[in-house]
Amino acid sequence: xxxxxxxxxxxxxxxxxxxxxxxxxxxxxxxxxxERDSLLASDRPPAxxxxxxxxxxxxxxxxxxxxxxxxxxxxxxxxxxxxxxxAATSAIHGxxxxxxxxxxxxxxxxxxxxxxxxxxxxxxxxxRFESSLGPWNEVHVPASMLLGGSRRFDELRFVGLxxxxxxxxxxxxxxxxxxxxxxxxxxSQLPRYLLPPVGYALPTLPRARDGSDxxxxxxxxxCAPYMEPAAxxxxxxxxxxxxxxGDHLRGRWEQSCDPQRIGRPDHFAYGxxxxxxxxxxxxxxxxxxxxxxxLRSAEALSWSWRPDGCRLExxxxxxxxxxxxxxxxxxxxxxxxxxxSLVWLLGGxxxxxxxxxxxxxxxxxxxxxxxxxxxxxxxxxxxxSRVSRVxxxxxxxxxxxxxxxxxxxxxxxxxxxxxxxLVRSVDILLLNVGHWHHRRDPGxxxxxxxxxAVTRQLELQLKPSAHVVYRTTNVGHPGCESAARPxxxxxxxxxxxxxxxxxxxxxTWNSTAQLARQTKSLKDSLFxxxxxxxxxxxxxxxxxxxxARRRPDFARRFWLLNVSFVDQRADGHVAGAMRAGVxxxxxxxxxxxxxxxxxxxxDYWALALVNLLRRQVPAARQRGAAA
Numbered sequence: 001x002x003x004x005x006x007x008x009x010x011x012x013x014x015x016x017x018x019x020x021x022x023x024x025x026x027x028x029x030x031x032x033x034x035e036r037d038s039l040l041a042s043d044r045p046p047a048x049x050x051x052x053x054x055x056x057x058x059x060x061x062x063x064x065x066x067x068x069x070x071x072x073x074x075x076x077x078x079x080x081x082x083x084x085x086x087a088a089t090s091a092i093h094g095x096x097x098x099x100x101x102x103x104x105x106x107x108x109x110x111x112x113x114x115x116x117x118x119x120x121x122x123x124x125x126x127x128r129f130e131s132s133l134g135p136w137n138e139v140h141v142p143a144s145m146l147l148g149g150s151r152r153f154d155e156l157r158f159v160g161l162x163x164x165x166x167x168x169x170x171x172x173x174x175x176x177x178x179x180x181x182x183x184x185x186x187x188s189q190l191p192r193y194l195l196p197p198v199g200y201a202l203p204t205l206p207r208a209r210d211g212s213d214x215x216x217x218x219x220x221x222x223c224a225p226y227m228e229p230a231a232x233x234x235x236x237x238x239x240x241x242x243x244x245x246g247d248h249l250r251g252r253w254e255q256s257c258d259p260q261r262i263g264r265p266d267h268f269a270y271g272x273x274x275x276x277x278x279x280x281x282x283x284x285x286x287x288x289x290x291x292x293x294x295l296r297s298a299e300a301l302s303w304s305w306r307p308d309g310c311r312l313e314x315x316x317x318x319x320x321x322x323x324x325x326x327x328x329x330x331x332x333x334x335x336x337x338x339x340x341s342l343v344w345l346l347g348g349x350x351x352x353x354x355x356x357x358x359x360x361x362x363x364x365x366x367x368x369x370x371x372x373x374x375x376x377x378x379x380x381x382x383x384x385s386r387v388s389r390v391x392x393x394x395x396x397x398x399x400x401x402x403x404x405x406x407x408x409x410x411x412x413x414x415x416x417x418x419x420x421x422l423v424r425s426v427d428i429l430l431l432n433v434g435h436w437h438h439r440r441d442p443g444x445x446x447x448x449x450x451x452x453a454v455t456r457q458l459e460l461q462l463k464p465s466a467h468v469v470y471r472t473t474n475v476g477h478p479g480c481e482s483a484a485r486p487x488x489x490x491x492x493x494x495x496x497x498x499x500x501x502x503x504x505x506x507x508t509w510n511s512t513a514q515l516a517r518q519t520k521s522l523k524d525s526l527f528x529x530x531x532x533x534x535x536x537x538x539x540x541x542x543x544x545x546x547x548a549r550r551r552p553d554f555a556r557r558f559w560l561l562n563v564s565f566v567d568q569r570a571d572g573h574v575a576g577a578m579r580a581g582v583x584x585x586x587x588x589x590x591x592x593x594x595x596x597x598x599x600x601x602x603d604y605w606a607l608a609l610v611n612l613l614r615r616q617v618p619a620a621r622q623r624g625a626a627a
Contacts, residue, residue, distance in 0.1 A: 018073075018173040020065055020156065021052050022264065032064050040296075052168040056107075063166065065159040070113065073151040074175050074529055077143040079111065082136050082170040085126035087163060111153045120157070121146055125166060136150030136169060143173070223257030225600075226269045227607055229306035230256040230312070242310035244612040249565050251307035253486040259302040265294065269301055269599030270344045283578035284337075286597035293577050293597075296484075300572035300600050303486055305565055315342070315610045319349035324395035325427035330411075331471075332404050332434040334602075335597060338471065339388065339400040342606040344598065345532040349393040356387040358401070359418045363389075387419060397619075399426070405436050414457040423461055428617065430468040430609065432471045432563075435594070438532040446538055449541040452549075459554045467617050470543045471561040471605060475535040477570035480567020480593035487568040494567070497529040537564065558615055563608050569601035 031052070051589055052065040085107060102108075105124030112120035123141050147153055158166055179258045224230045242248040257268075265287040266274040274285055283289060287297040305312070329339040357364050364386070388400040401419055403410060410417045410434075422430070437447060458468055477483065478496055487493050540560075547558035574592035596602040 012427035018071065019171075020173075021168055021576070025052065025065070030066050030068070032062075052171075053165065054158070055165040056161075056162055058162050059354065061162070063160070065156040065171070066114070067154040069153055070115075070154045070421065071141050072154070073147070073173060075151070077151075077173050077175045079141045079143060079146060079156075080138070080170070080172050080174045081109065081110070081125070081141075081168065082138050083125065084167045085171075085533070086167070088164045097135065103159070105128055106164045106205070107158055107166050109141070109146070110157045110159065111143070112155050112157070113150065113152050114155045117174050121148070122159065125158070126160070126166065140174065184314070223261050223268075223302075224304065225314070226301065227304055227312075227603060228256065229254055229304045239309065239311045241615065242307055242312055242611055244561070244608070244615050246562065247310050248307045248312065248608065248611070249562060250309065251305060251565065253303045253568060254306050255302050255485075256304040257302045259295075259298040262298040262301055265297040265301055265599055266344075268298075269603065271347055274344065274598065284574055284595060284598055286574060286600075289577045294386045296575075297572070297597055297600065299484055300569075300597070303569075305604060312607055312611050313614060315345040315466075315606055316347075316349075318342075319346060319392040319394045321327050321345055321614060321619045322392060322394065322396035323621055326397045326399065326425065327428045328422060328426040329398070329400040329430045330407075330423075331402065331430075331432040332407065332436055333402065333595065334434050335430070336400060336402045337598075337602045338430070338605045339398070340430075340598065341603045343390055343398065345603060345606055346392065350398075351391040351393070354389045356389055358385050358387055361387060361419065361422060387422065394620075396467075405439050406452070407436060408433055411454040411457060412450065414454075414461050420461065424463060426462075426466060428467045428469065428613065429458070429462065430469045430471060432474050433536070434484075435531065435533065435536055438535050442532070444532075444535050446547070447535075447539040449544040451539075452546045455543065455546040455550060455558070459550045463485060464553070465557075467557045468547070469559045469561050469609065469611070469612065470540070472563055474563060474566045474569075475533040475537065476531060476594040478593060480570050480573040481575040481591055483573070485572035486573055487570050490564060490567045492568070493570060494534065494612065497534050499522060531594075537567075538612040559612060561608055561612050563605055566601055566604050569596070569604075571602040572596050 020029055037483040052063075102119075103122035103124050105127050107124075107126035108122040109125055110122045123139075123145060125137075125139065143151065153308065156171070160166060245342050262268045264273070266272065266285075289295040329335050331338070335337070343353070356362060388402075390398045399422060401422070414420060414423065417423075433450075437444065437450070439446065441450070462468065475493055475497060477487075477493060524567075544558070544560045548555050550558075571591075574595045574597055576591055577597065578592070
């Protein structure tokens, strides 16, 4: 038996608490129909979405969707279906007169507990037909109408007459939930699944068009575009663009969209469906893991950064700005997240992701286009032995080299790395050493020396016109699984990592104590920062200082991308998302309070990068343009 645990939200909100189909049939469900691409000429779903279509050939034909485990519904739940009916023949003029059919429409819906073998009530769906697919019909059927007093089911049946075709765009169970008290839309402690439910991933948010009991709001409040503050459409357009010299750091996180108005998180953020990942890091698509993870993702996406005196440009248009130049990301798994955030936000401007061998830089694997429905790439793109390459629409190329503990040693000896050819050819290098430094230097005593050595190597190996951007590192957030909104300030995030005894030493680094912390006996007693998360951002100014000591032409092409405003995002982390997945081996995974979900706060790294490049680096010269 599968119980559906739900977070409390605002009243009159129609929330999908269980999704069966919304672009794909979710794991844990089986069908006896086929899946096909959308044929809509208008009202086209985001890229990657598919329809579930079946044609009834004989009287009594059924489309059966069966859950692999029994589902227990919440009270006041409703079955929501977005569908279209077409008539394959003109022989159908009226409803069925068959005495065996309790429902007289041409297609009827039933929900039942297959184990009981009891007759199930049916409700009519198709009473009118179109000559081609669309427009969509929507029905919201109270569960009590189909299940009576029972709230259990594991099978949905669509029974049709010969000559009728049924196409389903979305099928879910929704419920109108009430807010428990004032404050944020969700409680501070979201419920978690102890066992992975089925049919819960990728929920959608259908809208009712009537005012019946348990109704969904028929007039949803407008949401600002993703990562744009609510006021951006009016007065904020009069503000100057951020120069990214620190002016973008003064601001606040504001809720620019009611999270209950966000359906699929990937549709809202990227305007498309994220592909099905076949790698080991698919859990970073948190919203695919459970209904609660979907609600948690929607809450995180509803917050936008609003600088006080300037505005940020959207990511779109970067491909044209970059032209035929190349952009290389070098760093750890967080930099890999930065790379993928940019790729997802570029949408149709990004092409196929290819994997190159790190040693030879020859292609070894080609995944599906990143704007298609499936990919063999995971969120770390083949791991540390592969280089990712994505070609853009206007001729540019974006690369990713992901390394971990070995990165700084390789950067200090850049002339010896196998991917030196790539470094020498790029036009823009995005670099971040991240949280791995403390493994080789627990007290951060050699950080400035390392930064000096690496910038010296970059000056020698990069071509004279290349630009370097060093992205600062954000801290992690202990207890992130309980965070439902951004923190009030960066200070609040850092205070959670301060040495015991107050905030006096919050922005200082005691190397002796930090080294002592490494001993098992003192690990928990001295610090609340067992992963040294404060270390990198405390020392990263050394990169700008070191670049300033290089030749003036190199110093002018070195930029520090300060993303410290993301420190407030204790929400949106992966947290326990991997525990909600279908792989039993993940049930004991530790909480991840460093990496973010896709989509999520890491998208602001991509947004900040694009704004820095547009403000500080000249755009690509158009072909044929005068010098």
